[in-house]
Amino acid sequence: MSAAPSPDPSLTGERLRPHRIGIDTGGEHVVYLPHGSPACQGEGFGPQSRLQLSLGGHRLMANLAIVQGNGLAPDQIGLSESVWASLRPTADDHVTLAHPPSVESLSNVRAKLYGGTLAEAQLRAIVADIAAQRYSNIEMAAFIAACSGDHLALDEVVALTGAMVDTGTRLRWPSPMVVDKHCVGGLPGNRTTPIVVAIATALGLVMPKTSSRAITSPAGTADTMAVLTPVDLDVGRMRRTVERTGGCLVWGGAINLAPVDDTLIRIERALDIDSPGQLVASILSKKVAAGSTHVVIDMPVGPTAKVREARHARMLERMLHAVAGRFGLGLTVLRTDGLQPVGRGVGPALEAHDVLAVLQNLPAQPRDLRERALALAAVVLDTAGRAESGSSLAMARECLDSGRAWRQFQAICEAQGGLRSPGVAPHRYPVVATREGRVEAIDNRRLAQAAKLAGAPASPLAGLAIDVRVGDMVACGQPLFTLHAQSPGELAYALEYVARHPSIVSLGATSEEIGT
Amino acid sequence: MSAAPSPDPSLTGERLRPHRIGIDTGGEHVVYLPHGSPACQGEGFGPQSRLQLSLGGHRLMANLAIVQGNGLAPDQIGLSESVWASLRPTADDHVTLAHPPSVESLSNVRAKLYGGTLAEAQLRAIVADIAAQRYSNIEMAAFIAACSGDHLALDEVVALTGAMVDTGTRLRWPSPMVVDKHCVGGLPGNRTTPIVVAIATALGLVMPKTSSRAITSPAGTADTMAVLTPVDLDVGRMRRTVERTGGCLVWGGAINLAPVDDTLIRIERALDIDSPGQLVASILSKKVAAGSTHVVIDMPVGPTAKVREARHARMLERMLHAVAGRFGLGLTVLRTDGLQPVGRGVGPALEAHDVLAVLQNLPAQPRDLRERALALAAVVLDTAGRAESGSSLAMARECLDSGRAWRQFQAICEAQGGLRSPGVAPHRYPVVATREGRVEAIDNRRLAQAAKLAGAPASPLAGLAIDVRVGDMVACGQPLFTLHAQSPGELAYALEYVARHPSIVSLGATSEEIGT
Missing domain, CATH: 3.40.1030.10 (Nucleoside phosphorylase/phosphoribosyltransferase catalytic domain)
Structure with missing residues (x-):
């Protein structure tokens, strides 16, 4: 019940020229404004502010970082790779900034955190907002935390499953059995x-x-x-x-099957939270x-x-x-x-x-x-x-x-599209037993880590080949597994890790040692 | 129980020249590596990887972003403002990268999420790791989520309070009563x-x-x-x-009183999670x-x-x-x-x-x-x-x-250091009643938002002055509050917000309207 004049849009400094700043933040939407930007001063935005970008009919939410120095002009906004890929601006486009609308479904996340049980519509609202990229990483972390352990009832798991299905493509096949x-x-x-x-x-x-x-x-x-x-x-x-x-x-x-699942997995892995x-x-x-x-x-x-x-x-x-x-x-x-x-x-x-x-x-x-x-x-x-x-x-x-x-x-x-032959990595190194003994255990997690450090899966020929099984007797100097790498640097990384973790393959006492 | 040679350190490409990249991420530690960096390929790091930086005896954890194009040389690592301020590298310094050590206290966060009660030592371990900046934003969000609602027992609140006190300065005064x-x-x-x-x-x-x-x-x-x-x-x-x-x-x-509290408040505000x-x-x-x-x-x-x-x-x-x-x-x-x-x-x-x-x-x-x-x-x-x-x-x-x-x-x-006189903002605009009526309510939150859009607190003279109280009768055209700004742009922002939210000051019916 109060009157205020319409503001002069030229004063708000909101229309900004998008600039592909060339930073890949791994799917987290980040935008960059120059220090002292009129948009920051006017809207009270600062580092880590959450804001809404609009370009044509397309809107998305992003976190703000502030660039010092001369990297950006006052009327420019830098876009991370994921923001650039989402908005796909042309040379004449302008981006408009605003305070983000409140994300109503976050109240459902809070209700779940406080111990409530969510109805199907509430879980659907959360999943729809995540699909529309309205949740920040920390908001997704709060949702995952709320669902962790045995906090999800069966009906909630069913609702979450159905909601995730509906965010992506759903394939149908003519066969009655697939x-x-x-x-x-x-x-x-x-x-x-x-x-x-x-x-x-x-x-x-x-x-x-x-x-x-x-x-x-x-x-x-x-x-x-x-x-x-x-x-x-x-x-x-x-x-x-x-x-x-x-x-x-x-x-x-x-x-594009249940794409929200991929978004949540990214945060779940980082948190290492176990949620059946x-x-x-x-x-x-x-x-x-x-x-x-x-x-x-x-x-x-x-x-x-x-x-x-x-x-x-x-x-x-x-x-x-x-x-x-x-x-x-x-x-x-x-x-x-x-x-x-x-x-x-x-x-x-x-x-x-x-x-x-x-x-x-x-x-x-x-x-x-x-x-x-x-x-x-x-x-x-x-x-x-x-x-x-x-x-x-x-x-x-x-x-x-x-x-x-x-x-x-x-x-x-x-x-x-045709069958190809897999190649073989140029750099290979056998990791050998330093004494005689029986293979007692193989650590799946550390073995996988060694294969990743050797370059897998980004380098497709990299990884390792296992030469022994649990229960095998091995002689001193016998290969336990062989590292494969596409570059000497990657081989060195994997070897360094293996040297630090000698128990990837555990050897027990030999039968003679037991006998004496 | 396996043997591997020591790797040639020159192959690992780990020693990187720090470069102040001039990006303020608001306290979240971020580092930037060029696309195709040997460190990425060797260690399997990618966007949003969590990694540990070492410089001399100083270590800290950061999130990784990848820079496309020619912004960084292959042996350089870009540091966000908060990382730069923490490490303070000199011209000859090199930064070493590694996979982060596992943060043991996260298992306490998981235990709390799964419904457990934490002992004092467990909460102290969490607070110590947050103080040492070992928690990412999403890990802090999971901790805040775990403590939300009424999930903290009294003993846990006491332990958390004591642990936060011990992360910073503790003042003592000669007076027995302070x-x-x-x-x-x-x-x-x-x-x-x-x-x-x-x-x-x-x-x-x-x-x-x-x-x-x-x-x-x-x-x-x-x-x-x-x-x-x-x-x-x-x-x-x-x-x-x-x-x-x-x-x-x-x-x-x-x-530096209880600095972990400031760190947690940053995430709590972003999540808007209510936790007594x-x-x-x-x-x-x-x-x-x-x-x-x-x-x-x-x-x-x-x-x-x-x-x-x-x-x-x-x-x-x-x-x-x-x-x-x-x-x-x-x-x-x-x-x-x-x-x-x-x-x-x-x-x-x-x-x-x-x-x-x-x-x-x-x-x-x-x-x-x-x-x-x-x-x-x-x-x-x-x-x-x-x-x-x-x-x-x-x-x-x-x-x-x-x-x-x-x-x-x-x-x-x-x-x-001396008493100064406060000044007065150069740009002022009265927001007036558009009709006669009695002031029924004032929305504290929206009023505060209007003051912030006018520039407060970064522009110290900005904000607003309230001209009415709940219960006052106002005439049409009478000022309800007056916006104060240090720049026309900030005034325009605040006015635009006020125009969108006419109920910051709610007027009820006049006595005549009630009477008829």
Whole structure:
């Protein structure tokens, strides 16, 4: 009930010329204003202020940083790479700044923090605001904290899953049955997916497999497959591949399945917060979005795997079954041995070599990878009702032994754009035992870290090849694993880490030492 | 139990030349590496990686951003302003990068999130790691989320308070009784502290007052006092002022009292998470660190104040008393009317004019500010046992009326470096009523926002002067409040906000309208 004149827009200094400042902040939207900018003085913005940018009809929220010196003119605003990619300004465009509108759904986050239970609409509002990039990193951290531990009730996990599905593409397939598999993770080299897809689709199932690239591991299935064939297919090309072969092995990131999940994972990993509710929503939102009807979950359990105890495995299984049921998704969990890495290779190309050796039935193929893939394929066949009771494992084995799975794998790669041979890294270094002994344990986490320091997955040929298994006797000087790198610098980094962590492979006493 | 050679350090590319990149990120440590940097490739660092910098014996953690283009040489690392200020590298220095050591106390944050109760040692470990800047913003957000609502038990609030005290300076005074006051906040113009300190110390009490600058308000006591006298005194100068006059009115930031509290407040404000436990730890850690023995808390309660309901006020009071008791701190809470702003001015200089008018007993002094200051001074005198029962208000009034408080205030300012006159802003604009009516309500939050957009507190003369009180009848065209700005641009910003929010001052129906 008060009167004020309209301000003169020329005085507000709000229209700013966008400048690509060339800083990649990893997906966090940051904008840069020069020190003493009229926009700062006028609006009271300062470092770390949250503000809203508008360009045409496009709006987004960003954090502010202030640039000292002559980097920016007073009428310029610097945009980080993610802001630039979102706004895509042309030469004549101007950006307008404003105080951000209040994000109403944050009150739901606060309610959850204070111990409340959220209704579906409240979780949907949160997920919609995250999808629209209205949450800052610390606001997402507060949401993840609110959902951590066992704070999410089953109905909340269901609502979160459904909300995440609805933020992205949802694939639909003509087949009434669409099978899928997923590994909970934490076991280096456990690259069964390409083999399972080859067997299942060779036997007539529809399995349009979308996979992720590595987030914290040395390779994801998409990284390994990218060594062998194009994986960044769009939905049309993916559909044509599935029509022709019944399956595909593509990168899910190109298809935009439940993209909010990727945003949340970025913060969850940084916080290392364990949340079964969010893990289940993450896994199942991708499967529902991919149009799957039946999913087999590989859950390795072991002291250095992601799931460390049977108690944790049982709790996850119960929640996976309950949530899958609410989406009409058939789900089977196969608990597997998570004691040690699978196969020989750890890293995109090294794992591709293992996959090819199993598919081609080479004498030197890693038997453990072969047997794990067969067990999973058998469960997929059982799930789909494709085998007489008890005969599914034999069916899968026959498919692999006969070369039928290998021919099918080649057909899928051809349909995706052609099969390539994986190369071998130029720099290799064997890490050897410094004494005789029996291999007592292999630390999956540190082994994965060594493979990453060697360059995996960004350098696709990098990683390591494991030369021993738990229980093996080794002589002094015998190789334990061999580091592979594409540059001497990366090899040096990995070696330095290995030297600092001599217990990546633990050797016990020899039988003679025990005897005396 | 494996052998690897020592790496050639020249290959690791770790020693980098620091470059002050001139970006102020508001206290979040950020470092910048060029795209394709050997350090990124070797260590697997990417955008938003968390890494540890070392220079000499100094280590700190930072987030990584990647600079595209030619901004940095391959052997350079760009440092944000806060990193530069922490490391203070010389021309020949090199910075070494490493993966950050795991921050063990984060497991305590996770335990708290999962519903546990933390022991004193666990909270101390968290606070020590935050003090050492080992927590990222999202990790601090997770800690704040874990402590939100009523999640902190009394013992945890006590432990958090003690841990925050121990991260900074702890003042000790020769006097056995050291009085203090604090306002919970949320009421624009409620600048009683300078008046209370003048009265209390004129009457012989020791009151070495440290105050904060504004965080989200148009002015803190330190901002207002900075208009009148130097406030950024070091501990020695502060002690000399107190020795000479019994009191002081200085900025606490220069003295490093419970600095972790300032770090946490930055994230709490951004999250707008309500946590009585953290509010109590924040208030009392500063008081214990300042060496106070008796504290009077001004707690305004009103619909647009910080404490909105009597229920919330009672809960805060109980916790304040319980925690203060554990530190041997005498504490009295005075609940005050939080309906509307206090005095006429909102903004550093405008509030200083009000304070001077009360101290000088000018005819145009704001009576509400005077009466609130007298009520608080009386409670301070009662707390200190300086007055006969029931006579403390009369003592305080006599001290003010006689000019004794004004002479004492001048003495304090002289001891701090001299008393100055506050100026008046060059750009002023009255916001007028657009019709006749009775003032029904004043929105404290929006009024404060208008004062900030006019430039307060960074422009010390900016803010606004209120011309009406709740219950006043106003005529059409009569001024409701007057905006003060140091530049036309800032005035335009504030006017634009006021035009968008006509209900900052709500007018009800006139008596004639009601009558007909």
